[in-house]
Amino acid sequence: MNNNNKSFLDLSKKEISEVVESFGELPYRSVQLEDWIYKKYVERWRDMNNLPQKLVSRLDSSFKLHPLTEISSSGQSNDPAQKFLFQTSKKNKIESVLMYQKNRTTICVSSQSGCAVDCKFCATAFMGFKENLSPGEIVDQFLHLSKKSKSRVTNVVFMGMGEPFLNYKNVSKAAEIMNKKINIGARRITISTAGIVSKIYKMADDKLPYKLAISLNAPNDEIRKKIMPLTINNPIKELIKSAEYYYSKLKRFVTFEYVLLENINDSEACAFELMDLLKDIPCKLNLIPYNEIGGKFSRPKSKSIDAFINALKNAPFTVTVRWSKGTRIDAGCGQLAVKN
Numbered sequence: 355m356n357n358n359n360k361s362f363l364d365l366s367k368k369e370i371s372e373v374v375e376s377f378g379e380l381p382y383r384s385v386q387l388e389d390w391i392y393k394k395y396v397e398r399w400r401d402m403n404n405l406p407q408k409l410v411s412r413l414d415s416s417f418k419l420h421p422l423t424e425i426s427s428s429g430q431s432n433d434p435a436q437k438f439l440f441q442t443s444k445k446n447k448i449e450s451v452l453m454y455q456k457n458r459t460t461i462c463v464s465s466q467s468g469c470a471v472d473c474k475f476c477a478t479a480f481m482g483f484k485e486n487l488s489p490g491e492i493v494d495q496f497l498h499l500s501k502k503s504k505s506r507v508t509n510v511v512f513m514g515m516g517e518p519f520l521n522y523k524n525v526s527k528a529a530e531i532m533n534k535k536i537n538i539g540a541r542r543i544t545i546s547t548a549g550i551v552s553k554i555y556k557m558a559d560d561k562l563p564y565k566l567a568i569s570l571n572a573p574n575d576e577i578r579k580k581i582m583p584l585t586i587n588n589p590i591k592e593l594i595k596s597a598e599y600y601y602s603k604l605k606r607f608v609t610f611e612y613v614l615l616e617n618i619n620d621s622e623a624c625a626f627e628l629m630d631l632l633k634d635i636p637c638k639l640n641l642i643p644y645n646e647i648g649g650k651f652s653r654p655k656s657k658s659i660d661a662f663i664n665a666l667k668n669a670p671f672t673v674t675v676r677w678s679k680g681t682r683i684d685a686g687c688g689q690l691a692v693k694n
């Protein structure tokens with residue numbers, strides 16, 4: 355068997371067992387392999403020193419262990435965030451971010467290289483769409499960053515480059531590997547979508563155990579269409595209905611993300627309209643003052659941000675404000691893009 359372009363990280367438990375069996379080895383070798391890869395974060399086949407040489411050679415000639423190549427990183431380990439640039443097997447670029455908060459260490463992974471969704475405020479959109487990442491390429495971001503992390507990784511967010519729901523199958527498989535093989539709790543894995551309505555229904559019907567975040571960013575279609583063209587096919591009314599369906603099926607709160615853009619969606623009138631829109635859904639609202647990328651959008655002045663928050667003080671849902679950690683190194687929300 356020569357799958358040299360195939361990554362071992364793409365394989366499910368069952369597929370690993372089949373490979374081990376096809377190489378004439380006993381089933382416990384699968385457990386040893388998973389231990390080396392997902393617990394010890396080993397980088398090379400030859401470092402798996404309790405495996406027979408014959409098996410190591412066959413694996414080495416048949417599979418890539420790590421499909422990603424690290425190109426560079428920015429930020430230091432004592433910074434609140436570090437960003438990593440990788441090259442995929444098809445020679446496209448992606449970025450991932452490691453973030454430290456009080457008692458939580460989070461990895462933000464990319465699900466695609468570039469993105470086709472074209473949100474007007476997002477740096478990734480400028481790259482256009484390059485490719486869907488394989489499950490192994492998504493998981494490999496986790497493995498690389500875990501090795502670099504100064505503390506145990508507790509959370510994963512699919513908020514890097516790309517729209518996870520346009521790569522649904524590979525994202526689900528990667529999340530399952532992180533959950534089942536690496537032991538990241540399902541509620542500590544968040545999939546964030548720009549609002550692909552059909553896939554929110556699918557996530558609910560498939561009973562995926564992960565948290566859902568929806569990047570809403572406007573209280574009505576008129577504003578949303580200007581900044582998120584996918585609204586034309588995914589209007590807010592349908593988006594809200596899908597979020598209600600998700601809650602009714604899974605009894606899990608949805609998080610709505612709202613990037614505050616100066617003079618676009620930051621008025622008090624927008625805040626009141628937003629409160630009205632979300633008042634009947636069990637949800638949380640996460641406000642994100644915009645991280646500027648040198649384009650036409652700006653972060654609102656502090657006074658406007660405060661007024662917006664104040665207008666939501668009677669909201670029947672929790673409102674939080676996320677000041678992105680990695681803005682100094684262009685690793686804040688919406689800032690991921692490969693400049694070259």
Ligand code: SF4
Binds near residue numbers: 470473478479517
């Ligand atoms: S915000 Fe997300 S969905 Fe929108 S263009 Fe950027 S990466 Fe794509």
